[in-house]
Amino acid sequence: MGRVDGKVVxxxxxxxGLGLAISHRLAEEGAKVIMTDINEPGGTASAAQVPGAIFVPHDVTRESSWEKLINDIVADYDGVDVLVNCAGVVQLASIEDTSEDMWRKVHAVGTDGTFYGCKHALRVMKERGQGSIINMCSTASIQGGPNIFAYAASKSAIRSMTKSIACLSTQQGYGVRCNSVHPGNMATPMLKGVYDLVREHDPVMADELDRMWVGEPRDVANMVLFLASDETSAVNGAEMVVDNTMSITEGVVLKKELQGVRD
Ligand SMILES: NC(=O)c1ccc[n+]([C@@H]2O[C@H](COP(=O)([O-])OP(=O)(O)OC[C@H]3O[C@@H](n4cnc5c(N)ncnc54)[C@H](O)[C@@H]3O)[C@@H](O)[C@H]2O)c1
Structure with a gap:
C-alpha cells in the first residue's frame, strides 16, 4: 500500500522541474495525480510519463481557471485531497532594476496563483473536513537576496499566506493543513536558466555558484510526499526547508576537495 494511496492530488x-518530480513521486505512492500547467504540449508529454496521471491545461494567474479546475475535479473525483502549488517564475533583478512588468509577472504566477489555488481548494476541502495544501516557497523567502527582489517578496507572501490559512483552519476546525516547502538550489530548468544568465553577466558569481550545493528534484518531492501523507496529520503552518544547510551557511557549501585548501 502506498503512502498516499487513492488520494486525489x-x-x-x-x-x-519540481512539479514533474512531485507528480512522479506521489503517483509512485498510489495517488491519482492531476498535473496542470500553462505549457500544454510540455504538460501533455510529461503526464504521459507519470503512471495514471492526467494533464489539464491551467493558467494559475486566473481565478476563473481555478474555479473551473476545482469544480471539475470535485465533479469527477468527489473531492480534492491534496493541492501542491508549484507553478512559479523567477526574475533576476534588484529593487533598482525591477520594472513594474517584472514585479507583476512574478506576483501574478507566485502570489496570485497561490492565493486563488488555496482559496478554492480550501472551499471544497473544508466540506469534507480534510485536505493538505502544500505551497512551494524558497529559501529566498527566509533570506531575501540583492538580485531576486520580486521573487523573494512573492515567496515571502506565500510563506505568510500559508501560516494564515493553517491558523484559520485550526480556528474554524476545517481539518485542512497548509504547509510550505522551501527548497534551496535544485537541478531544474528554472535553475539552469538562472545559472546561464549569471555565467553570461557575472563570471565571478558563476564560480561561487559552481561551489554551492545543488539538490535533486526528488529531494523536494520526498518532502511534499511526507506533507501530502497522513504521516504529518499534526504538521500545520510549518515551513520545511530542503537545502542541506545552504541557508544557514550563507549559501556557500564548499565541495569536499576544496575544504582545508588555503592557497
Ligand atoms: N529550482 C530551484 O532551485 C527552486 C528553488 C526554490 C524554489 N523553487 C520553486 O519551485 C517551483 C518550481 O520551480 P522549477 O525549478 O521546477 O521551475 P520550472 O521552470 O522547471 O517549472 C515551473 C513550471 O511552472 C509553469 N508555469 C509558469 N507560469 C505558469 C502559469 N501562469 N500557470 C501555470 N503554470 C505556470 C511553467 O510552465 C513550468 O512548467 C517554483 O515555484 C519555484 O519558484 C525552485
Missing amino acids: IVTGAAS
Whole structure:
C-alpha cells in the first residue's frame, strides 16, 4: 500500500522541474495525480510519463481557471485531497532594476496563483473536513537576496499566506493543513536558466555558484510526499526547508576537495 494511496492530488507547474518530480513521486505512492500547467504540449508529454496521471491545461494567474479546475475535479473525483502549488517564475533583478512588468509577472504566477489555488481548494476541502495544501516557497523567502527582489517578496507572501490559512483552519476546525516547502538550489530548468544568465553577466558569481550545493528534484518531492501523507496529520503552518544547510551557511557549501585548501 502506498503512502498516499487513492488520494486525489493537483500539482500545478507540473510540466517541468519540481512539479514533474512531485507528480512522479506521489503517483509512485498510489495517488491519482492531476498535473496542470500553462505549457500544454510540455504538460501533455510529461503526464504521459507519470503512471495514471492526467494533464489539464491551467493558467494559475486566473481565478476563473481555478474555479473551473476545482469544480471539475470535485465533479469527477468527489473531492480534492491534496493541492501542491508549484507553478512559479523567477526574475533576476534588484529593487533598482525591477520594472513594474517584472514585479507583476512574478506576483501574478507566485502570489496570485497561490492565493486563488488555496482559496478554492480550501472551499471544497473544508466540506469534507480534510485536505493538505502544500505551497512551494524558497529559501529566498527566509533570506531575501540583492538580485531576486520580486521573487523573494512573492515567496515571502506565500510563506505568510500559508501560516494564515493553517491558523484559520485550526480556528474554524476545517481539518485542512497548509504547509510550505522551501527548497534551496535544485537541478531544474528554472535553475539552469538562472545559472546561464549569471555565467553570461557575472563570471565571478558563476564560480561561487559552481561551489554551492545543488539538490535533486526528488529531494523536494520526498518532502511534499511526507506533507501530502497522513504521516504529518499534526504538521500545520510549518515551513520545511530542503537545502542541506545552504541557508544557514550563507549559501556557500564548499565541495569536499576544496575544504582545508588555503592557497
Ligand atoms: N529550482 C530551484 O532551485 C527552486 C528553488 C526554490 C524554489 N523553487 C520553486 O519551485 C517551483 C518550481 O520551480 P522549477 O525549478 O521546477 O521551475 P520550472 O521552470 O522547471 O517549472 C515551473 C513550471 O511552472 C509553469 N508555469 C509558469 N507560469 C505558469 C502559469 N501562469 N500557470 C501555470 N503554470 C505556470 C511553467 O510552465 C513550468 O512548467 C517554483 O515555484 C519555484 O519558484 C525552485
